Amino acid sequence: MAEFRKDLLTDRWVLIAEHRAARPDEFRDKAVRRIVAPCPFCAGHEDQTPSAVATYGENAWPDGGEPWQVRVVPNKYPAVQSDGHVTGITAGAQSARGRHEVIIESPRHVVTLSELTDVQVELTFLAYQDRLRCYRDETDLAYALVFKNARAEGGASLEHAHSQLIATPMVPCEVAQELAGAERFQQSRGECPFCAMLHGEMASGQRLVAATEHFVAVCPFASRFPYEVWVLPRVHGDRFEEDPHSAELARLVRDIVRRIESLLPGTAYNYWIHTAPLKRTSQSVFHWHVEIITRMSRMAGFELGAGYFINPVAPEQAANRLRSV
């Protein structure tokens, strides 16, 4: 059984996925990391994963080089399934249809984005764009989230650097809330809230981390996590997958991860890309962005039971430290 279930009161979706408990976990025993050998994501072990749906940088270095630089495969233990039954649906539940892919970011056994070469990190972000575009016309899907779990505390079950894409029949509530908030802001103030934030942060500079030709990295005013950084395009746009500057973005995100790891060596982190839903609606107001968070603080009873986040590092302090690296 794998199904989405909706909470009666909060409209929150839960994915019941019993089969996921069977997947390998290199980090299960936290005292001694258990290597899943051979690592299924390393070049040469391609037969350990389902067949690739896309491969990038093949034979970039034919003389003794790697067979590929970035490789996208269906997740062997998918949280959602492309052949999900439509039967068995009860009130408030629907089968866990969707797509779940893994983007393997390097042929070599590296563990974090900061270790990728220029080619690898650029191809990784290009792969994100390709895969998002790929699902735009699938009628049964509403949203695709690209995200990365790095290191055990970040929720990674395999160490080898990788990202994931999960496409679902619903727009996830975090994205739906941002969309609704953006529309409210636009209606009341006549401008995109992300553009307003970007201009405000550029002017004040106190939460600014870095800026490149087309992107800005800031610690948001209401940062939930220590060293939370958002990367936004300077020019308004609702779709990451249509942005022509993904290579510049890739290098900037890698730079931010390097700065974070320089302050917090070996820290677990996550990032995800919030882009518009797969199906464009006429009045959609959105400004796509990347959200990067660290996992140095644990979510506990107050955070989960109340819905407040407690952040022990003020974003002004975080930005200041990240700028100084």
Place this chain on the structure above:
Amino acid sequence: MAEFRKDLLTDRWVLIAEHRAARPDEFRDKAVRRIVAPCPFCAGHEDQTPSAVATYGENAWPDGGEPWQVRVVPNKYPAVQSDGHVTGITAGAQSARGRHEVIIESPRHVVTLSELTDVQVELTFLAYQDRLRCYRDETDLAYALVFKNARAEGGASLEHAHSQLIATPMVPCEVAQELAGAERFQQSRGECPFCAMLHGEMASGQRLVAATEHFVAVCPFASRFPYEVWVLPRVHGDRFEEDPHSAELARLVRDIVRRIESLLPGTAYNYWIHTAPLKRTSQSVFHWHVEIITRMSRMAGFELGAGYFINPVAPEQAANRLRSV
């Protein structure tokens, strides 16, 4: 600086609390648990905490017994502060006023609710009720959440069994969402959704874990976490702190924790009590309850970036296993 900050788009509150980073953490180095000696919560070390605001079971056993059974003290490293400045408030921010207390559940160094004696667990829940009633008339507070973090992965920073109470000037969003959902349900269907759920679960039995004279324990249909259990009073009531059967509840919650620990020895867990806001509003529809969750699954990029929870144990299976213990 300690302040609440509101996210522009999602109306989510974040508590920026830099001073919290200074608190002791017995679990910081995960490989080797670092004992904070002497444990400030053990009897005999009362001078290591701020003075008690309430003490229960004093001299219950005068002959060589403990000086108290349950002790409530202000948190030495509060997330919110009773003397929070009202100055320095900017748009979308307010000073982190509130109360933060620790309920020490035993004079001896035990680490989980299941190790408490009958007297200790009953006095612990009595203390919850007392402290909640205590804040009802404070004009600057809107809500008080009682919660427990057990073990490192549950967010505990000290091992000694304890719960906490954090009172805040706002109703937390998790509670506000449940309140809004309950009112919607009541208006559309003419009954309390919790009463409806309770009757449905009693009738079907498939997610029922245990039932006592006044309470029912069930795994909710849209359980977010493995072995999530909610305990609800059979008779509709919006305030936990007015329920006359707290001793029966205390023993049932301890029983549920024992069942969970029997299936998952040493598991980290949390629970919290959702009761009505401190100030009663005329049309408030609520049915207080306790939510117990385990922390065997990690929240990762998909959960945090999308807002979906992935639960690898179906609640029907969880209830079945918990019943069989």
